[in-house]
Amino acid sequence: MPSSGSSPRFRRPAPLFPATAEAIPGEPDPSTSTDLAHDSAQALLDGVFHSSDPEVVDRVLHLAAADGLSDLAALWSGSPATTLPGALWRLYVLHTWVQRHGEDVVHRYRAGSRTIPGLRYLSGFAEPPDVRQVQRTMDDILRGAFTGNLGLALTRAGAVATIVAHGTAQLADEDREDDRTRQAERLLSTGEELAAAGRHAEAGTLG
Template identity: 80%
Template sequence: MSSHDSSAPRFRRPASMYPSVAASIPGEPDPATSMDLAHDSARALLDGVFHSSDPEVVRRVVALAADDGLTELAALWSAAPASTLPGALWRLYVLHTWVQRSGDEVARRYRAGSRTVPGLRYLTGFAEPPEVAQVQETMDDILRGAFTGDLGLALRRAGAVATLLAHGTAHLADEDPGEERTRQAERLLRTGEELTEAGRHAEEGRLD
Protein backbone atom coordinates (compact mmCIF):
# COMPACT_ATOMS: atom_id res chain seq x y z
CA MET A 1 0.00 0.00 0.00
CA SER A 2 1.46 3.34 -1.00
CA SER A 3 2.28 5.87 1.70
CA HIS A 4 0.75 8.51 -0.60
CA ASP A 5 -2.66 6.87 -0.57
CA SER A 6 -5.06 9.65 0.46
CA SER A 7 -7.20 7.12 2.30
CA ALA A 8 -4.36 6.17 4.68
CA PRO A 9 -5.21 7.13 8.26
CA ARG A 10 -3.65 10.17 9.89
CA PHE A 11 -3.52 10.46 13.66
CA ARG A 12 -2.59 13.36 15.89
CA ARG A 13 -2.32 11.32 19.08
CA PRO A 14 0.20 8.50 18.50
CA ALA A 15 -0.78 6.38 21.50
CA SER A 16 -4.27 5.70 20.09
CA MET A 17 -3.04 4.84 16.63
CA TYR A 18 -2.92 1.07 16.44
CA PRO A 19 -6.21 0.33 18.27
CA SER A 20 -7.98 2.64 15.83
CA VAL A 21 -6.60 0.72 12.88
CA ALA A 22 -7.08 -2.74 14.34
CA ALA A 23 -10.68 -2.08 15.32
CA SER A 24 -11.65 -1.88 11.67
CA ILE A 25 -10.37 -5.38 10.88
CA PRO A 26 -12.67 -8.37 11.48
CA GLY A 27 -10.85 -11.31 13.07
CA GLU A 28 -7.16 -12.03 12.68
CA PRO A 29 -5.55 -10.16 9.78
CA ASP A 30 -3.69 -12.24 7.21
CA PRO A 31 0.06 -11.63 6.75
CA ALA A 32 -0.45 -9.29 3.79
CA THR A 33 -2.92 -7.20 5.76
CA SER A 34 -0.58 -7.14 8.75
CA MET A 35 2.23 -5.83 6.57
CA ASP A 36 -0.06 -3.13 5.16
CA LEU A 37 -0.96 -2.15 8.72
CA ALA A 38 2.70 -2.07 9.71
CA HIS A 39 3.50 0.35 6.91
CA ASP A 40 0.39 2.49 7.42
CA SER A 41 0.82 2.75 11.19
CA ALA A 42 4.52 3.64 10.90
CA ARG A 43 3.81 6.29 8.26
CA ALA A 44 0.88 7.67 10.27
CA LEU A 45 3.04 7.96 13.37
CA LEU A 46 5.88 9.61 11.48
CA ASP A 47 3.65 12.05 9.59
CA GLY A 48 1.50 12.82 12.62
CA VAL A 49 4.48 13.89 14.69
CA PHE A 50 6.31 15.67 11.88
CA HIS A 51 3.32 17.88 11.13
CA SER A 52 2.45 18.52 14.77
CA SER A 53 3.43 21.67 16.64
CA ASP A 54 2.52 20.13 19.99
CA PRO A 55 5.67 19.29 22.02
CA GLU A 56 3.63 16.84 24.09
CA VAL A 57 3.11 14.68 20.99
CA VAL A 58 6.88 14.52 20.47
CA ARG A 59 7.45 13.69 24.13
CA ARG A 60 4.93 10.86 24.00
CA VAL A 61 6.51 9.35 20.90
CA VAL A 62 10.00 9.44 22.44
CA ALA A 63 8.58 7.80 25.59
CA LEU A 64 6.45 5.30 23.67
CA ALA A 65 8.47 2.26 24.70
CA ALA A 66 8.85 3.36 28.33
CA ASP A 67 5.08 3.89 28.55
CA ASP A 68 4.35 0.46 26.99
CA GLY A 69 2.87 2.19 23.96
CA LEU A 70 4.82 -0.14 21.67
CA THR A 71 3.14 -3.27 22.97
CA GLU A 72 0.39 -3.27 20.39
CA LEU A 73 2.69 -2.21 17.56
CA ALA A 74 5.29 -4.86 18.35
CA ALA A 75 3.48 -7.68 16.55
CA LEU A 76 3.34 -5.57 13.40
CA TRP A 77 6.63 -3.71 13.34
CA SER A 78 8.92 -6.45 14.66
CA ALA A 79 8.07 -8.70 11.70
CA ALA A 80 8.77 -6.01 9.10
CA PRO A 81 12.02 -6.16 7.11
CA ALA A 82 14.76 -3.79 8.20
CA SER A 83 14.64 -2.06 4.81
CA THR A 84 11.10 -0.80 5.50
CA LEU A 85 9.91 2.14 7.59
CA PRO A 86 8.21 0.01 10.30
CA GLY A 87 11.20 -2.33 10.44
CA ALA A 88 13.64 0.56 10.76
CA LEU A 89 11.57 2.33 13.42
CA TRP A 90 11.26 -0.93 15.36
CA ARG A 91 15.03 -1.41 15.45
CA LEU A 92 15.50 2.23 16.44
CA TYR A 93 13.07 1.84 19.34
CA VAL A 94 14.65 -1.42 20.49
CA LEU A 95 18.11 0.19 20.54
CA HIS A 96 16.74 3.26 22.31
CA THR A 97 15.03 1.12 24.96
CA TRP A 98 18.17 -0.89 25.65
CA VAL A 99 20.27 2.26 26.05
CA GLN A 100 17.73 3.78 28.45
CA ARG A 101 17.51 0.63 30.58
CA SER A 102 21.20 -0.37 30.57
CA GLY A 103 23.01 2.96 30.52
CA ASP A 104 25.98 1.84 32.62
CA GLU A 105 26.65 -1.19 30.43
CA VAL A 106 26.13 0.81 27.24
CA ALA A 107 28.64 3.46 28.36
CA ARG A 108 31.15 0.72 29.19
CA ARG A 109 30.77 -0.91 25.79
CA TYR A 110 30.91 2.46 24.08
CA ARG A 111 34.24 3.29 25.70
CA ALA A 112 35.64 -0.07 24.57
CA GLY A 113 34.30 0.36 21.05
CA SER A 114 35.49 3.93 20.64
CA ARG A 115 39.06 2.67 20.89
CA THR A 116 38.44 0.18 18.08
CA VAL A 117 36.44 2.31 15.62
CA PRO A 118 37.11 5.91 16.71
CA GLY A 119 35.76 7.37 13.46
CA LEU A 120 32.19 6.44 14.40
CA ARG A 121 32.29 8.60 17.55
CA TYR A 122 31.58 11.78 15.62
CA LEU A 123 28.42 10.42 14.01
CA THR A 124 26.99 8.99 17.24
CA GLY A 125 27.13 12.37 18.97
CA PHE A 126 28.05 10.82 22.32
CA ALA A 127 30.22 12.92 24.63
CA GLU A 128 33.80 11.88 25.32
CA PRO A 129 34.10 10.15 27.67
CA PRO A 130 30.39 9.39 27.85
CA GLU A 131 28.44 9.59 31.08
CA VAL A 132 25.31 7.47 31.41
CA ALA A 133 22.95 10.45 31.40
CA GLN A 134 24.63 11.89 28.30
CA VAL A 135 24.37 8.56 26.46
CA GLN A 136 20.66 8.32 27.26
CA GLU A 137 20.01 11.95 26.32
CA THR A 138 21.80 11.45 23.00
CA MET A 139 19.64 8.45 22.16
CA ASP A 140 16.57 10.52 23.03
CA ASP A 141 17.86 13.16 20.63
CA ILE A 142 18.40 10.58 17.87
CA LEU A 143 14.89 9.17 18.31
CA ARG A 144 13.39 12.66 18.45
CA GLY A 145 15.27 13.57 15.28
CA ALA A 146 13.76 10.63 13.41
CA PHE A 147 10.30 12.14 13.86
CA THR A 148 10.98 15.86 13.82
CA GLY A 149 14.07 16.32 11.68
CA ASP A 150 16.12 14.23 9.27
CA LEU A 151 14.99 10.58 9.37
CA GLY A 152 17.91 9.37 7.28
CA LEU A 153 20.49 11.06 9.50
CA ALA A 154 18.79 9.79 12.67
CA LEU A 155 18.85 6.20 11.39
CA ARG A 156 22.49 6.48 10.33
CA ARG A 157 23.40 7.92 13.74
CA ALA A 158 21.60 5.03 15.44
CA GLY A 159 23.41 2.63 13.11
CA ALA A 160 26.73 4.15 14.16
CA VAL A 161 25.78 3.74 17.83
CA ALA A 162 24.88 0.06 17.37
CA THR A 163 28.02 -0.63 15.31
CA LEU A 164 30.31 1.06 17.83
CA LEU A 165 28.64 -0.85 20.67
CA ALA A 166 29.06 -4.07 18.70
CA HIS A 167 32.81 -3.49 18.48
CA GLY A 168 32.91 -2.63 22.17
CA THR A 169 31.00 -5.78 23.04
CA ALA A 170 33.36 -7.89 20.92
CA HIS A 171 36.36 -6.25 22.58
CA LEU A 172 35.00 -7.09 26.04
CA ALA A 173 34.26 -10.63 24.86
CA ASP A 174 37.94 -11.02 23.96
CA GLU A 175 38.91 -9.95 27.47
CA ASP A 176 36.26 -12.12 29.14
CA PRO A 177 35.22 -14.81 26.64
CA GLY A 178 31.60 -15.89 26.63
CA GLU A 179 29.18 -17.11 23.98
CA GLU A 180 26.38 -14.76 25.03
CA ARG A 181 28.50 -11.63 24.69
CA THR A 182 29.75 -12.82 21.31
CA ARG A 183 26.17 -13.32 20.16
CA GLN A 184 25.27 -9.86 21.45
CA ALA A 185 28.11 -8.38 19.43
CA GLU A 186 26.84 -10.12 16.31
CA ARG A 187 23.27 -8.92 16.87
CA LEU A 188 24.40 -5.35 17.51
CA LEU A 189 26.56 -5.36 14.38
CA ARG A 190 23.66 -6.65 12.30
CA THR A 191 21.35 -4.00 13.78
CA GLY A 192 23.93 -1.32 13.05
CA GLU A 193 24.22 -2.42 9.44
CA GLU A 194 20.45 -2.55 9.04
CA LEU A 195 19.88 0.91 10.52
CA THR A 196 22.66 2.40 8.41
CA GLU A 197 21.18 0.91 5.24
CA ALA A 198 17.69 2.08 6.23
CA GLY A 199 19.15 5.57 6.71
CA ARG A 200 20.50 5.52 3.16
CA HIS A 201 17.13 4.39 1.84
CA ALA A 202 15.43 7.22 3.74
CA GLU A 203 17.81 9.78 2.25
CA GLU A 204 17.07 8.42 -1.22
CA GLY A 205 13.30 8.46 -0.60
CA ARG A 206 13.09 4.67 -0.78
CA LEU A 207 12.13 3.84 2.82
CA ASP A 208 8.44 2.92 3.01
Protein backbone atom coordinates in the same frame (compact mmCIF):
# COMPACT_ATOMS: atom_id res chain seq x y z
CA MET B 1 33.80 -14.41 16.78
CA PRO B 2 33.95 -13.04 13.22
CA SER B 3 37.15 -11.38 12.14
CA SER B 4 37.35 -7.62 11.78
CA GLY B 5 37.32 -7.99 8.01
CA SER B 6 34.00 -9.76 7.81
CA SER B 7 30.42 -9.04 8.80
CA PRO B 8 28.05 -11.70 10.15
CA ARG B 9 24.85 -12.48 8.29
CA PHE B 10 21.63 -13.60 9.92
CA ARG B 11 18.41 -15.30 8.86
CA ARG B 12 16.25 -12.70 10.62
CA PRO B 13 16.72 -9.62 12.83
CA ALA B 14 17.45 -10.59 16.44
CA PRO B 15 16.40 -8.63 19.52
CA LEU B 16 19.09 -6.87 21.50
CA PHE B 17 18.07 -8.45 24.79
CA PRO B 18 16.08 -11.58 25.72
CA ALA B 19 13.22 -9.73 27.44
CA THR B 20 12.23 -8.22 24.11
CA ALA B 21 11.74 -11.62 22.49
CA GLU B 22 9.62 -12.82 25.40
CA ALA B 23 7.33 -9.78 25.09
CA ILE B 24 6.53 -10.30 21.40
CA PRO B 25 3.07 -11.83 20.85
CA GLY B 26 1.95 -13.85 17.85
CA GLU B 27 2.25 -12.19 14.48
CA PRO B 28 -0.84 -10.60 12.88
CA ASP B 29 -2.58 -12.03 9.84
CA PRO B 30 0.03 -12.04 7.01
CA SER B 31 -2.61 -10.82 4.55
CA THR B 32 -2.95 -7.53 6.39
CA SER B 33 0.25 -7.18 8.42
CA THR B 34 2.35 -5.48 5.73
CA ASP B 35 -0.15 -2.73 4.99
CA LEU B 36 -0.97 -2.28 8.67
CA ALA B 37 2.71 -1.98 9.58
CA HIS B 38 3.43 0.60 6.91
CA ASP B 39 0.25 2.62 7.44
CA SER B 40 0.70 2.80 11.21
CA ALA B 41 4.36 3.79 10.94
CA GLN B 42 3.61 6.45 8.31
CA ALA B 43 0.69 7.82 10.32
CA LEU B 44 2.86 8.09 13.42
CA LEU B 45 5.68 9.78 11.52
CA ASP B 46 3.37 12.23 9.72
CA GLY B 47 1.41 13.01 12.86
CA VAL B 48 4.47 14.04 14.80
CA PHE B 49 6.24 15.79 11.93
CA HIS B 50 3.27 18.08 11.26
CA SER B 51 2.54 18.74 14.93
CA SER B 52 3.71 21.83 16.77
CA ASP B 53 2.69 20.39 20.13
CA PRO B 54 5.77 19.38 22.19
CA GLU B 55 3.62 17.00 24.23
CA VAL B 56 2.90 14.99 21.07
CA VAL B 57 6.62 14.62 20.41
CA ASP B 58 7.25 13.66 24.03
CA ARG B 59 4.54 10.98 23.97
CA VAL B 60 6.02 9.39 20.85
CA LEU B 61 9.51 9.59 22.31
CA HIS B 62 8.37 7.56 25.30
CA LEU B 63 5.92 5.35 23.42
CA ALA B 64 7.83 2.13 24.06
CA ALA B 65 8.46 3.01 27.70
CA ALA B 66 4.78 3.74 28.33
CA ASP B 67 3.17 0.92 26.36
CA GLY B 68 6.01 -1.58 26.10
CA LEU B 69 7.75 -2.95 23.04
CA SER B 70 5.22 -5.73 22.60
CA ASP B 71 2.60 -3.47 20.99
CA LEU B 72 5.11 -2.11 18.51
CA ALA B 73 6.48 -5.60 17.91
CA ALA B 74 3.04 -6.86 16.96
CA LEU B 75 2.88 -4.24 14.21
CA TRP B 76 6.46 -3.71 13.07
CA SER B 77 8.89 -6.45 14.10
CA GLY B 78 8.28 -8.61 11.03
CA SER B 79 9.05 -5.78 8.57
CA PRO B 80 12.36 -5.68 6.67
CA ALA B 81 14.95 -3.19 7.88
CA THR B 82 14.71 -1.09 4.72
CA THR B 83 11.02 -0.31 5.27
CA LEU B 84 9.70 2.47 7.47
CA PRO B 85 8.12 0.18 10.10
CA GLY B 86 11.19 -2.07 10.14
CA ALA B 87 13.53 0.88 10.57
CA LEU B 88 11.43 2.47 13.33
CA TRP B 89 11.16 -0.89 15.13
CA ARG B 90 14.94 -1.28 15.25
CA LEU B 91 15.34 2.33 16.34
CA TYR B 92 12.85 1.91 19.19
CA VAL B 93 14.47 -1.35 20.35
CA LEU B 94 17.91 0.26 20.42
CA HIS B 95 16.54 3.32 22.23
CA THR B 96 14.77 1.18 24.83
CA TRP B 97 17.87 -0.95 25.43
CA VAL B 98 20.03 2.14 25.99
CA GLN B 99 17.51 3.68 28.38
CA ARG B 100 17.23 0.49 30.43
CA HIS B 101 20.90 -0.52 30.47
CA GLY B 102 22.75 2.79 30.33
CA GLU B 103 25.75 1.83 32.45
CA ASP B 104 26.36 -1.35 30.45
CA VAL B 105 26.00 0.55 27.18
CA VAL B 106 28.53 3.17 28.30
CA HIS B 107 31.01 0.44 29.23
CA ARG B 108 30.65 -1.22 25.84
CA TYR B 109 30.65 2.10 23.97
CA ARG B 110 33.91 3.21 25.55
CA ALA B 111 35.58 -0.06 24.55
CA GLY B 112 34.21 0.15 21.00
CA SER B 113 35.07 3.80 20.43
CA ARG B 114 38.74 2.96 20.85
CA THR B 115 38.42 0.37 18.09
CA ILE B 116 36.53 2.47 15.53
CA PRO B 117 37.00 6.09 16.62
CA GLY B 118 35.77 7.47 13.29
CA LEU B 119 32.16 6.65 14.13
CA ARG B 120 32.20 8.57 17.43
CA TYR B 121 31.44 11.88 15.76
CA LEU B 122 28.56 10.43 13.77
CA SER B 123 26.99 8.89 16.86
CA GLY B 124 27.01 12.24 18.65
CA PHE B 125 28.07 10.87 22.03
CA ALA B 126 30.48 12.83 24.16
CA GLU B 127 33.83 11.15 24.72
CA PRO B 128 34.05 9.61 27.20
CA PRO B 129 30.27 9.62 27.72
CA ASP B 130 28.41 9.14 30.96
CA VAL B 131 25.09 7.34 31.36
CA ARG B 132 22.91 10.44 31.20
CA GLN B 133 24.71 11.73 28.09
CA VAL B 134 24.19 8.42 26.31
CA GLN B 135 20.50 8.30 27.19
CA ARG B 136 19.96 11.93 26.25
CA THR B 137 21.71 11.43 22.91
CA MET B 138 19.49 8.44 22.09
CA ASP B 139 16.47 10.60 22.97
CA ASP B 140 17.76 13.21 20.52
CA ILE B 141 18.26 10.60 17.81
CA LEU B 142 14.74 9.19 18.23
CA ARG B 143 13.24 12.68 18.37
CA GLY B 144 15.15 13.60 15.21
CA ALA B 145 13.65 10.66 13.35
CA PHE B 146 10.18 12.17 13.82
CA THR B 147 10.88 15.90 13.77
CA GLY B 148 14.00 16.31 11.66
CA ASN B 149 16.00 14.19 9.22
CA LEU B 150 14.91 10.54 9.38
CA GLY B 151 17.88 9.35 7.32
CA LEU B 152 20.40 11.09 9.56
CA ALA B 153 18.70 9.75 12.70
CA LEU B 154 18.84 6.18 11.41
CA THR B 155 22.46 6.61 10.35
CA ARG B 156 23.42 7.94 13.79
CA ALA B 157 21.60 5.06 15.48
CA GLY B 158 23.45 2.64 13.24
CA ALA B 159 26.75 4.21 14.31
CA VAL B 160 25.80 3.81 17.98
CA ALA B 161 24.90 0.15 17.53
CA THR B 162 28.09 -0.53 15.56
CA ILE B 163 30.36 1.09 18.13
CA VAL B 164 28.67 -0.79 20.97
CA ALA B 165 28.93 -4.01 18.92
CA HIS B 166 32.68 -3.60 18.58
CA GLY B 167 33.00 -2.83 22.27
CA THR B 168 30.91 -5.88 23.14
CA ALA B 169 33.12 -8.06 20.93
CA GLN B 170 36.26 -6.69 22.56
CA LEU B 171 34.93 -7.36 26.05
CA ALA B 172 33.83 -10.85 24.96
CA ASP B 173 37.37 -11.61 23.77
CA GLU B 174 38.79 -10.40 27.07
CA ASP B 175 36.30 -12.30 29.22
CA ARG B 176 35.87 -15.30 26.87
CA GLU B 177 32.09 -15.02 27.13
CA ASP B 178 30.10 -16.72 24.36
CA ASP B 179 26.93 -14.84 25.29
CA ARG B 180 28.63 -11.50 24.72
CA THR B 181 29.96 -12.73 21.39
CA ARG B 182 26.41 -13.48 20.28
CA GLN B 183 25.28 -10.08 21.55
CA ALA B 184 28.06 -8.44 19.53
CA GLU B 185 26.89 -10.21 16.38
CA ARG B 186 23.27 -9.14 16.93
CA LEU B 187 24.29 -5.55 17.63
CA LEU B 188 26.46 -5.44 14.53
CA SER B 189 23.59 -6.78 12.45
CA THR B 190 21.29 -4.11 13.90
CA GLY B 191 23.88 -1.41 13.22
CA GLU B 192 24.22 -2.50 9.60
CA GLU B 193 20.44 -2.63 9.16
CA LEU B 194 19.96 0.85 10.62
CA ALA B 195 22.72 2.25 8.41
CA ALA B 196 21.11 0.65 5.35
CA ALA B 197 17.73 2.09 6.35
CA GLY B 198 19.36 5.50 6.70
CA ARG B 199 20.72 5.30 3.17
CA HIS B 200 17.31 4.33 1.82
CA ALA B 201 15.65 7.16 3.75
CA GLU B 202 18.11 9.69 2.32
CA ALA B 203 17.45 8.35 -1.18
CA GLY B 204 13.68 8.39 -0.68
CA THR B 205 13.46 4.61 -1.16
CA LEU B 206 12.52 3.51 2.36
CA GLY B 207 9.61 1.14 1.75
